[in-house]
Amino acid sequence: MGQFILREVRGKVGVITLNRPEVLNAWHGPMRAELIEAFSEMEANEAVRAVILTGAGERAFGAGQDLNETKQFDPDRAELWIGEWEALYDRMRSLSKPIVAALNGVAAGSAFQVSLLCDFRIGHPGVTMGQPEINSGIASTTGPWIMREIIGLARTIDLTLSGRMMDADECYRIGVINRIVPQSEVMAESLKLAGELAEKPPVAMRLNRARFREVTEPGFRDCLAAGARNQRIAYETGEPARMMEQFLATRAARKKS
Template sequence: MRNFILTEVDGPVFTITLNRPEVLNAWNAAMREELVDALDEAENDEAVKAVILTGAGDRAFGAGQDLNETKTFDADRAELWIGEWEKLYTRIRSLSKPIVAALNGVAAGSAFQVALLCDLRVGHSGVTMGQPEINSGIASSTGPWIMREMLGIARTIDLTLTGRMMDAEEAERIGLINRLVPRDKVAGEAMALARELAEKPPVAMRLDRQRFREVTEASFQDALKAGIRIQREAYASGEPARMMEAFLAKRRARKNA
């Protein structure tokens, strides 16, 4: 029984939907575990040849980490948190089947990172993408790793330190969105792309994805090691909890205004 993930099989395509639309599909520990479980299911089904990952609703692929969870962390829990991300990211990276991200709104923070870990991304003109973690007091470790691999150090510094969100046109221009289509065409384009990938020779597909993992594994492991050190120091300082509480208070004030 999954509470935060929906799955559907359509021929060779396995679609996974992040299903917490009331919080813009923000992650918590249970949702991450369910996503790993769903990816295991897709991997173990021989009839499945490609995966689509998307978010419920029309506002967000994912808003990133649920701050109501992380605002309670201490240094020890922050270290365990890095381990949870390692498990999810390793499952995505080790999958033998291609993954298409169908972006239906904001992809922020760790959801942005997950979108980049997918092989191809389909989006619409209203999509925004970025790494705004600094604005809520979260230091970035895995974010700069995947951004540097795809964008280089200059853009990584820009996105990490300013916390700004890119619009879809910028994301397409720098290669992060592979297909930019009207909002009502995203699901169909993602399905067409997934079906195209599903037709490719499966051994070659597995070996290609395996090689992409191999060439980025050393930097991934470095990011995880650094992440433990960085998050322990950050959470021990108390700054993330203060900043997240202030961020959430401002959001509540806006809702009540």
Template sequence: MFKFILTEVRGPVGIITLNRPEILNAWNAAMRDELVVAFEQFENQDGVRAIILTGAGDRAFGAGQDLNETKTFDADRAEEWVAEWERLYHRMRTLSKPLIIALNGVAAGSAFQVALLGDFRIGHAGVRMGQPEINSGIASTTGPWIMKEMIGLARTMDLTLSGRLMDAEESHRIGLINRIVPQDRVMAESLALAEELAAKPPVAMRLDKQRFREMTEAGFRDALAAGVRIQREAYASGEPARMMEEFLAKRAAKRA
């Protein structure tokens, strides 16, 4: 059914795997659409009481946006792009079931944001996380919103403007990774936590998650409105396309 993701059910746990390991699970519009459908299916499946999201391979949970897609955007397509993220983020934020992110390697850019939209994050010592979008000419809008909610303005400015990636120890120290385990134990630990959460009273779980969403909804909507305005201006300038071409050329040269 799906081309870019995998799904399976283990007992009370639904598992979604980003499945483009050859490009570090970077996503395009089709993958985002598939994720919305997969979350919807597990939300409506009574036997599933918790969800895990992870990435295929051992190098990355996700490298974020596939730049081969966004390098061709104009202002109108950039606005549509924001709407695509709204659909995915809204679906994730309205899940009534706990969502665990099983991190295996890099979580960068929009993949970092998706990881932060989970309720728990399990990682290993090799995980790196951050918001390097500025390095490829992409202005950040939803990223600063979710980071500020979790780590405050000063750290959000640091990560957004520098584009640096944090190592697992720093991410754990500031509360973005809940548990660090050996890499070969990430999925097992995520499953154990998911099964523990799946046994919690479902009405209380749903209402707790609903309240967290309510507490952050105004900021989410503001970030989306800002995203339309900012991305239209950015892409109309032509800078993102130039920077992404440079970034992709440098990456290709390193691999040659």
């Protein structure tokens, strides 16, 4: 068992928990690798018929990328980084079992994207979601792809270029959150929904998820190619490292005040 991802099986439902609450469940390379392993375990476990993905603690489903990792990248490492996301996203997209995101607090950047790759999202009134990557100097490619599939191009442009976060009401209104319940009831509601999904015919479930993957595959592959190209260009300029240092310094100053 790894230290960054928790796994649990409750009857026919597998529960995967992002477990870096001290940094709002922001991910780095080891955490991404463990998450892929966890999804593979749930796929291989025939007793598991549905999966819940959530974050440890009450403040965040996930804050997205750990900037302390990416601020050190050079262009070659930035390009490899896109391959790491490809492996995770492909693992989620190829799962034969439905995935429910149990949201707690913030889901930002790549964590927002991961929540959109889930089939359902259960949230509470304090949830915030969005794509603030531009604020830390990260050019977005996988984010705009999945957002366009879910919420359309106009809203994708808004969120990508402004970097703003949406509150739970807006997320529910545009279909990003499927159900809003009190925060204390998010996991119970997610378990209820996952339990209902676990009782659906498994072959039909597998074929339906596979079909959704097929119809979105060209855009997925296109965004990965663009990601490798754009991250190399961005990191060659030095802008991401400068912006991430500035972002981290500003955040540290806010914590002290």
